[in-house]
Amino acid sequence: MKNFWRFIFRKKLPTTALCQMEFAVLGLGDSSYTKFNFVAKKLHRRLLQLGGSALLPVCLGDDQHELGPDAAVDPWLRDLWDRVLGLLPPPPDLAEIPPGVPLPSKFTLLFLQEAPSTGSEGQRVAHPGSQEPPSESKPFLAPMISNQRVTGPSHFQDVRLIEFDISGSGISFAAGDVVLIQPSNSAAHVQQFCQVLGLDPDQLFTLQPREPDVSCPTRLPQPCSMRHLVSHYLDIASVPRRSFFELLACLSLHELEREKLLEFSSAQGQEELFEYCNRPRRTILEVLCDFPHTAAAIPPDYLLDLIPAIRPRAFSIASSMLAHPSRLQILVAVVQFQTRLKEPRRGLCSSWLASLDPGQGPVRVPLWVRPGSLAFPETPYTPVIMVGPGTGVAPFRAAIQERVAQGQTRNFLFFGCRWRDQDFYWETEWQELETRDCLTLVPAFSREQEQKVYVQHRLRELGSLVWELLDRQGAYFYLAGNAKSMPADVSEALMSIFQENGGLCSPDAAAYLARLQRTQRFQTETWA
Known part of the structure; x- marks a missing residue:
């Protein structure tokens, strides 16, 4: 796929390269993300630029639609088959598979009458000292060291700080990387x-x-x-x-x-x-x-x-190897909510992790690491502004630990939660770093006053500082958290700062924000 992508975006390709090709593009995406179906849209445009003829307009399936992607895909597929069969009618002797007749299964299960004499059932795993790093096909069974609830007992959500021992795994990571965990059913x-x-x-x-x-x-x-x-x-x-x-x-x-x-x-x-x-x-x-x-x-x-396969779940790594060698920490919000069904709905991975208690005996969790979407500057004096409400603060804890260990102290953290005494993650750690002049912390406690205060409000309050850091000191700006409305609210706050504190008109403010994104000085990691 990468080779195909590189090929069609070669600048030297003539505009008639695909003049004899007819095509149709179907995209599957989620409109809660800013770059909704970006690849499908870009591919459709490029195929047209190269002279291709579209059989149909691009289809943009949306996971956020109440009927799911099928709401767009169903009518599009019906039209596509009409066009394709009109252009290439099937041979008269080729019969259509009747409705209700399943295709053959992909696999057959050959049952054994007795247990094999050699070998034992077990998951393929990466063993300590292995030459190749752990991966999805060979995860590392990491011992769980601790599983601690970090929200108050009266808080509506159970959030866990979980620590793993990765000694001898060959795993290494940097701030911004993510760990993938393979959960199991109860x-x-x-x-x-x-x-x-x-x-x-x-x-x-x-x-x-x-x-x-x-x-x-x-x-x-x-x-x-x-x-x-x-x-x-x-x-x-x-x-x-x-x-x-x-x-x-x-x-x-x-x-x-x-x-x-x-x-x-x-x-x-x-x-x-x-x-x-x-x-x-x-x-x-x-x-x-x-x-x-x-x-x-x-x-x-x-x-x-x-039945689909259980997919691994990705978590931002919340610790630095420079601060915690041979350890890996994650911050996990346990997903549980009620619908009209009697039984509460529970997130598979978060509930499974929360149920594991290393105090009752050894616990091992299959995991591996991959690069994340956040990359932090290596230059020692570049300021970093981080906006991480809730569990979105996890990658920024890793970044702050790493930067402080390297002597980079120009760290500005905007953290949002509901209550100071219920869900203020790592409060003591942040305060200790503040006393050492390694961190400027700006908290937003949304429920501690009549008018709700969020991170975007605190950004606006400190607009002159934000503008000074971004425009005159070359700061990098990072945002992590829920994709629902917070990213748009923070972007709107930045636009306001660029206009009020930077004196830019609205189009120039939008261009300034786009330039920050294009040069990787505005990076986001959000999830639905």
Whole structure:
């Protein structure tokens, strides 16, 4: 893909390079991010510049739409097939696959009658002293050293500071990097899933691809037990997509359940599917419990086609190796909320991490590290302005620890939380750094006065300082946190500062902000 991207953006390509090509671009994105479907838009424009002919306007699927990406994709695909089949009609002897007939499964599960005499089931992991760094295919099983709640007992959210020992792992990281953690399903959910599908958790099997060019998932051992497959691989706690209902309907032998599943998988049934599944955040396991006859008849071969793999979760690293050698810390907000369903909704990874107690015995968590989106200046006297409300402050703690250890003391942190005594993370550490003139801390406690005060308000209050640091001292500006409204509010505050304190008109202020972004002096790390 990288080679293709580099090729089509070569400046020397003539504008007629693709004059005989017809194309269609489908993008999948999330409109809560500022660069919504940026790649799809850019690709569509470039193909047109090179003389290509678009069969259809670019399709921009949006995960934020109440019906999900399908709201845009459904009508677009219908139009696309009309255009393609008009241009390239199929041969008369080529029959269409009838509705309700599933494609062959990608894998077959060959059940073993007895346990193999050699080898043992286990996850492929990177061992201490290994030559290659840990990765998704070979994570490092890091011992958990501590798991401490850092919010007050009356605070609405459970936030954890978790520390891992990475001695001998070969892992190294810098401020701004992220750690990826591979979570597991709870034992209770694994047991319930096996009961609903009539599976023996201890049954061993080997996985065989049906096609020669398909490889088995590297995360699954061979042989593998059903318990291991469900615990560590199948994402039974995720909200199912429409394709799940389409395949489940094909596999159903129960007339009434099949009829309902077909309705959910149809274009006309998307609003009802949204009300049943997406709005209350009903999980795959709960859906299978609602369709017990269908669940009990699912062929095991289709499990990996039906249920997606558990994806690793990324967390900003909240510590520096210069301050904590052989240690890695993260700040985790435990996701839990209520919908109209009786059982609270829980984030798979955050809830799993919160449940682990190293005080009760050894705990190991599969993880690996990758570069993040934030890069901090190496020059010793360059000021750094960091805006990190809530758990968004995590990467900035790593940056401040690293910079202080290197003698870089021009650190300005705008931190936002609700209450000083409930969710003021690392208060003592910040105060100690302030006394050493290594940090200027500007807190915003949103609930401690009648009028809510957020980080963007504190930025405006100190507009002259912000402008002085950015315009005259070449400061870098960083922003991390929830992508919902805070990034736009902070950008608006900066625009106001550029106009009021910098004397710029609105277009010039916008150009100034764009220049900071273009030169990497304004960097963001946000999540939905």
